[in-house]
Amino acid sequence: MARAVVGMGVMLAAGAANAANFPEVEPNDNKSQANFVTMAPGDTISGATSGNSTTTPGAGSADYFRIKTVAQPLGIYRYRLNFSPTNLTYQARGLSQTSGNGEPGVINPSSDATLQGSFNDSTTGTRLLQWYGFGKQEELYVAATALGGNSGAYVGTLTRQAVTPTVVTTSVPEGQITITTSLATGTPFTDMWIYDANFNPIPGFGNNDPVPAITPAATLTRIFTPGTYYVVMSREFLRNDQAAAADENFGSNRADFPNIVLSDNSLSAARTFGVTFTTQLNSVSATQATNSPFDVAFFRFTVAPNVIPTNPTITASFTPNNGSPGEFFAINATVVAGANPSTLGNHVVTADFTSIGGGIVTLNDNGGNLSFTAPAVAIPSAAPGTYTIPVRVTESVAPNRVGTANVQLTVITPNADCFGAIDLASFGPLPSLTTPQSTSVARPSPSPALPGLAIANRVLFYSITPSECGVYTFETCSATTGTTVGDTILSIYSGICGALQQEGIDDDACGSRSRLSVALQSGQTYFLAVSTFNNANVIPGADLYQIRTSFQPAASVIPPTPAPLGTTNEIEPNNSKAQATPVAFMSGNRIAGVSAGDDRFGCDLLSPDYFLLSAPQTPGITRYRVAIETPTGLHGMSLRGLFQSGGEPAVGSDFGIQFSLSGTTPRDFVQWYGLGTGQRDMYLAIAGLGAENIAPYSLLMSTETVTPTTPFASVPAGELTLTTNGQNTPQNTDTGLLVYDSNFNAIAGFVNDDDPADPFNGTSTLTRTFGPGTYYIGVGDYRTGNNIPAPTDDGWQLGELADFANIAFNSSADTSVPVSVRLNWSGGTQFALLNKLTPYEIKWVTLVVTPAQGQPCNNADIANTDGDPGFDGVVDNGDFGLFFQAFFSDPSDPLHLLADIANTDGDPGADGVVDNGDFGLFFQAFFTPCP
Numbered sequence: 016m017a018r019a020v021v022g023m024g025v026m027l028a029a030g031a032a033n034a035a036n037f038p039e040v041e042p043n044d045n046k047s048q049a050n051f052v053t054m055a056p057g058d059t060i061s062g063a064t065s066g067n068s069t070t071t072p073g074a075g076s077a078d079y080f081r082i083k084t085v086a087q088p089l090g091i092y093r094y095r096l097n098f099s100p101t102n103l104t105y106q107a108r109g110l111s112q113t114s115g116n117g118e119p120g121v122i123n124p125s126s127d128a129t130l131q132g133s134f135n136d137s138t139t140g141t142r143l144l145q146w147y148g149f150g151k152q153e154e155l156y157v158a159a160t161a162l163g164g165n166s167g168a169y170v171g172t173l174t175r176q177a178v179t180p181t182v183v184t185t186s187v188p189e190g191q192i193t194i195t196t197s198l199a200t201g202t203p204f205t206d207m208w209i210y211d212a213n214f215n216p217i218p219g220f221g222n223n224d225p226v227p228a229i230t231p232a233a234t235l236t237r238i239f240t241p242g243t244y245y246v247v248m249s250r251e252f253l254r255n256d257q258a259a260a261a262d263e264n265f266g267s268n269r270a271d272f273p274n275i276v277l278s279d280n281s282l283s284a285a286r287t288f289g290v291t292f293t294t295q296l297n298s299v300s301a302t303q304a305t306n307s308p309f310d311v312a313f314f315r316f317t318v319a320p321n322v323i324p325t326n327p328t329i330t331a332s333f334t335p336n337n338g339s340p341g342e343f344f345a346i347n348a349t350v351v352a353g354a355n356p357s358t359l360g361n362h363v364v365t366a367d368f369t370s371i372g373g374g375i376v377t378l379n380d381n382g383g384n385l386s387f388t389a390p391a392v393a394i395p396s397a398a399p400g401t402y403t404i405p406v407r408v409t410e411s412v413a414p415n416r417v418g419t420a421n422v423q424l425t426v427i428t429p430n431a432d433c434f435g436a437i438d439l440a441s442f443g444p445l446p447s448l449t450t451p452q453s454t455s456v457a458r459p460s461p462s463p464a465l466p467g468l469a470i471a472n473r474v475l476f477y478s479i480t481p482s483e484c485g486v487y488t489f490e491t492c493s494a495t496t497g498t499t500v501g502d503t504i505l506s507i508y509s510g511i512c513g514a515l516q517q518e519g520i521d522d523d524a525c526g527s528r529s530r531l532s533v534a535l536q537s538g539q540t541y542f543l544a545v546s547t548f549n550n551a552n553v554i555p556g557a558d559l560y561q562i563r564t565s566f567q568p569a570a571s572v573i574p575p576t577p578a579p580l581g582t583t584n585e586i587e588p589n590n591s592k593a594q595a596t597p598v599a600f601m602s603g604n605r606i607a608g609v610s611a612g613d614d615r616f617g618c619d620l621l622s623p624d625y626f627l628l629s630a631p632q633t634p635g636i637t638r639y640r641v642a643i644e645t646p647t648g649l650h651g652m653s654l655r656g657l658f659q660s661g662g663e664p665a666v667g668s669d670f671g672i673q674f675s676l677s678g679t680t681p682r683d684f685v686q687w688y689g690l691g692t693g694q695r696d697m698y699l700a701i702a703g704l705g706a707e708n709i710a711p712y713s714l715l716m717s718t719e720t721v722t723p724t725t726p727f728a729s730v731p732a733g734e735l736t737l738t739t740n741g742q743n744t745p746q747n748t749d750t751g752l753l754v755y756d757s758n759f760n761a762i763a764g765f766v767n768d769d770d771p772a773d774p775f776n777g778t779s780t781l782t783r784t785f786g787p788g789t790y791y792i793g794v795g796d797y798r799t800g801n802n803i804p805a806p807t808d809d810g811w812q813l814g815e816l817a818d819f820a821n822i823a824f825n826s827s828a829d830t831s832v833p834v835s836v837r838l839n840w841s842g843g844t845q846f847a848l849l850n851k852l853t854p855y856e857i858k859w860v861t862l863v864v865t866p867a868q869g870q871p872c873n874n875a876d877i878a879n880t881d882g883d884p885g886f887d888g889v890v891d892n893g894d895f896g897l898f899f900q901a902f903f904s905d906p907s908d909p910l911h912l913l914a915d916i917a918n919t920d921g922d923p924g925a926d927g928v929v930d931n932g933d934f935g936l937f938f939q940a941f942f943t944p945c946p
Contacts, residue, residue, distance in 0.1 A: 034058050036170075039080070044072040046108065046127055046156055046271075049079035053152075056175045060096075064103065064159050065166035069127050077158040079108070084175070087150030089214065091178040091313055094148060096157065097141035098133065098171040105133040105171065107144055107277060108156040109254060114266030120259030128268040130155075130254045134281040134308040144171075145309040146277035147178065149214035154272040180245060180313035181303040187292045188321040191328060191351055193236040196248055199287035199302070203232040206253035206267075206278075207290075212243040214274070216257045223253070224264035235262070238351070239318045246290050246314040249278035253311065281308040288312040295325050327353040327362060327418040331406040337425035337458055339435055343391040348378055350385045350408050350418070358410045360384050367405045371397035371426065394426060399456035401425045428456040428475070433512035436476035436542055439564055446565040449477065451497050454558045459551040461544075467517035467658070468506050469813065471546035473553070475560055480540045485568040488532040489543055492525035496561040502527040502548040503560070507541055515542060522548065534622075582607050582713070583626075590622040592655060592669055592698050592818075600630035600639060600695075606714040610650065610702050623702035625655070628716075630695040632821070636688055636721040636759065636791070636859055641699060643675065643683035644713040648704075651675055652685050652714075654824060655698035657816040662805040664816050671700075672800070672815040673826045679854045686855045688721065688793070690759035691821035698818060723791055723859035725909045726847035727838055728925075729884065732787045732864050736839040739794065740770055740778040748832055749777030751799030751814070753823055753857075757789040761820065764806045768798065774810025787866045787885060789909060794849060795825035795857040796832045828854035836860070861909040874916050874923050875940035877901075884913055890941055898937050902929060 037052040039062030052060060060082070066075035084094060098105050109130035114120030133142040146155060159169050196205040209220035222235040233248065247253065256273045259266030267279070285306040292299045303312040331348040338344055346366055352359040364378040364387040373395030378387035403421045410416040429435030430452075442449050454473040461474040481487065489505050491498040504522050508515035518541070524530035527548070535541055545560045585608030586596045598606055610624045630639060643650055656672040657664050675683045689695030701712060739750040754765035770780040777797070793799065801824070802817040817824060832851040837844060849858045863884065871877070871886035878897035879887040887893075901914035911929060917936035918926040926932075 036061055037080075038062060039078050042072060043079045044076035045069065045079055046081075049081040049156055051081045051083070053083045053085060054173045055085045056173055059170050059172045060157075061168070061170045062159060063166070063168040064161045067104075067160035067162050069108070069158065069160075077106075077160040080157045080159075081154060082157055082173075083152055083154045084148055084173075086152050087175075089150050091180060091214070092148050092150060093176045093178050094146050094153075095174045095176075096144040096171045097136070097139055097174065098144070098159070098169055099141050100167065100169065101135055101140070101142050102165045103142070103167065103169050104160050104162050105142055105144055105169075106158045106160065107131040107146065108158050109268050109270045112259060112266040112269050114259040114263060119261045120263065120266040120269075122256075122258050122269050129279070130268055130270060131277055131279045131309065132281070136308070143308065145307075146275055147311055148276075149274055151214075151274040153275040155275055156271060178313060180315045181301055183290075183292070183299060183301045183314055183316035185297070185299045186317040186319040187239075187294050187299055188296050188323065188325075189239055189241050189318050190294065190321055190325060190354055191236060192239050192318070193293040194234070194246065195291045195293070196233045196246075197289035197291070198232075198250065199289065201286070203230070204251045205231075205233040205248055205288070206251055207233040207235075207246055207248035208253060208255055208257065208276075209235075209237070210245040210247055214245065216255055216273075217244075218257060219260040221253075221255075221257055221260055222263055223251070223259075223267065226262045226264045235260070241318050241320045243315065243317055246316065247276055247311060248288055248290065248314075249309075249311045250280045250282060250286065250288075252279035253277075254279065276311055278309050278311050290314050292316060295328070296321075296323055321354050324355045324414075324416070325353045326416040327351060327358045327408045327410060329364065329406055329408040329418045329420045331366070331420055331422045333404075333422060333424050335462075336423065337427050338394050339427055339429045339432060340394050340396045342394050342432075344394060345391060346376065346378060346389040346406075348387040348406060348408070350387065352385065353410065353416050353418070358416060361411045362387075363409045363411050365407050365409075366422075367407070368395055370404070371395045371402050371424075394424075397426045399426050399428045427458055428452065430476045431457045431474065433476050433515065433542055436478040436512075439477050439479045439543070439562075442564075446563060448496060449560075449562045449564075451559045451561040453553070454500060454547060454560065455553045457546075461546070463513075465506065465517070465544060466508070466515055467520065468504065468544070468546070470549045471504055471506070471544070472549060472551040474544050474546040477543045477545070477562065478540055479535070479543060479564070481535045481537050481566075483566070483568055484537045485534065485566055486532055487535050488530065488565045488567075490525065490530040490563050491528045491545065491560065492530055492563075493528060494525075495563045497559060498528060498561050499557045499559040500528075500547055501554075501557055502550070503529045504544075504546045504548055505529040505531040505562075506544045506546070507531060507533055508544065509539065509541055512542070581605060584608060585610075585624045585626070588622070589625045591625055592627075595625035595627040595698060598626050598628050600628045600716055600718075602716060602718040604716050605644065606641070606716070607711065608701070609711045623700045626699045626701075628697050628699055630689055630718075632691070632693055632695070633689070636690045636723065637695070638686055638688055638719045638721050639695070639697070640684055640686040640717045640719070642681060642715050642717070643701075644715045646712065647683055648677055650683070650701055650712050651704055652683070652699060652701045654685050654687060655700050656818055656824075658813070659804050659816055660813060662807065662809065662812045664804050670815055672798075672817070672824055673855060676828050676854070679828050684854075687817075688823040688857055689821055690755060690791075690823065692758050692760055693821045694819075695821045696819040697822055721859055722907055723861045724847075725861045725863075725912065726849075727845050727860065727862050729863040729865045729913075730838070730840050730845075731842065732785055732866055733841065734782060735785045735864075736780065736782040737792060738770070738778065738780040738837050738839065739834060740773070740776065740780055741837060742778075742833050742835045747776060747778045748834055749797040750779045750834055751795055751797070751825075752779040752781050752836075753793035753799065753801055753803075754781065754783070755791040755793070759791060761801050761803050761823075763803060766801065766803045766806065767809050768800075768805065768814050769810030771808045771810045785862075785864045787864050787883070790862040790864065792836065792860045792862055793823055793857045794834045794836050794860075796827045796829055796834055796851055798826040799857060800824060800826075823857055825851075825855045825857050830854060834858055838862070863909055863913075873940045873943060875937050875943075877913055877916065884910075895941065902934065 034057035107130040111126040111128040206223040457473040519533040521531040582605040652675040653671040654673040658670040767781040866885035876886040878893040882893040882896040915925040917932040921932040921935040
């Protein structure tokens, strides 16, 4: 490819007077190999490309150039690279940046990210890249790429045009200046940076999305000293080499080099940019019209020395800015001194709480008379609501100039905290209804976070101390309450405030609202939390909680009848994992007992029954299933495991990882998979679905051998990626991936629930280095797991875990769900079309990884000297032994297809069938010497 490009470059140079052509020189596959060129207007770069990768070298890569412009007198210059043909694409490349949410930006120095994608300019018949410089020999990385099957030669011509900034004719006084931007039409998504008189960006003086995000228009407030400055702005995605400021809510990609400015917004419609400068003394505005893609507007403004006396100004905040009466909070204030003359050193700061029953609090000077705090102050007694608290700074000597600020303080109800929980007994005998309460009187998020309820917001607390053991039902269902919140969660806890333990939770029992039934022990206090689902906002008209509480007493229990042969009876007490009745798992045998509820705290008639089911190691993969044989519809089972947080298992926890459902086929069953070199153990709990249920139960155990499919051809050892993203379905399935070695043992770190690059998509992606050997892949929908905790590159760190090794499980009862898997490696892609057909099913496939060596010397070279799969360049007894082992193996054995080296006629090429054609070709090749 390089020879053809050089020839084209010579022709172009000969045809363009006083202009130079810079043809590409391979390799130029990335920034470190980029062709470095210094270009003047009229100069060209040229080359040919058939790839688009910015990470993988070789024929499939982009062509990189590092362009440097020639020096010019200090000023503003617009540079354009016009490329042809237009069926290729071109990019300005830079660095990625991590920032947002009020944190300073961090530019990633070794990254490679898109700064600008080329625009198809119909007026010139070219594809356009555009940037701005200041005559300082700016530099920029440019890449040429082939997409959509297009490839070929390209030429890019550089042009330069001087730019005249819009002059803001009225100066603004020094001190604090707020600069706001606007667009005359459309949503004002703007981005800006402030430059000094020498066209140097001022660190931290930039903004795209303000914090807090009150507007999409770029806005910043800074202290300016006298001088000349420039506002540089565009419609979104202004790029330079500066890290985002701390009050920036969105940090876009950045340039590798200084003195360069560009925009990645290619909208070509005419637009008018506006900028306004607001001070204590005046407000000044200016506009500039643009009409081309990637245009950047430049405004020059002057900050004049301030000779007019100004008041001090103040900003203040409360931490936290919400709390119940009697709770303590901190007050912090920052003063900007007045000027002409300065008020520095003469400030008194007060906060006025008289509107909510408090007094006037004087803040303490923390030094320098510009930073003030008050000792911890208790929130005065006030009805829940949001109040405006005046904060005042006064100059303590003549002329006593004053500055004020209004700060919002939200007073919340006491039961927004566990310690202020309202006793449900205060609402009368059961069944009862609580008084409706608005989510506006709750904290936006629980503090501290509630155990097992990371998705809760706007939480209110209630307490209940049962006088009688039985099943208590709490609900927010619209048919029985006045709840108007659209999506609620109910969760109940034992323990004490500050050390709660979740004992039950419901989200969507009645539509998007909740109904929670739980057996409670008499004389013990529990805490009930009602919350919104993952939504901290108050929605007017849909902000009320009201809870209905009802009760069913415990009933007498009929003792179980003597167990028939092959049945294991429960052994009481067995109300927890620690007390679980041991059961040897044997297909066809039964488990028997009595359980009318799911109380684990001593309400004996309502306790669940726990069993520890143990099965010995068996070859391959075994599906274990327990089904409720009698009675049906009156009990529920769950497989019990652990929960994890941040990839760390909560040792000693008890978490439901799968629940039986009456709507499945067959109904009322749970199942899991056993595999690996060791005993297979699993905890199972069964509980009655109501206090009225007093019937004994019988559970039937069964097993089934699972044979993994072999959808993948063998691949060489190295880095492989397994992903369920892009399943060619209307919506990607939320999946989990598990990887096992040749002995069916789980491999540490080889699990994935959510793609780390896109965790909200729900699909799974696992990239690991695979050595030679046979692997088994398990894939299921939400949630699929084993005993391996989430690795650091898993986008979901809260998944359930099995207590023991050699176990795999799926928690979803969904059926007919696509769970297809794509295998990517350096040599290509394979696709396994998989469908989960039954509840709690995991699909298992085999993957054979061969040694990563050179090419086989002939068709008989299928093994190494030891007879292990993978060519070694020599045909010997190792190949002979492996071929016959594979040829006569069971067709379901993955090894069998290693003998598939020919078609039926004996011509080289696998045809999916092992027959005499393979036999003949092997011996023909075996007795043919390798070259």
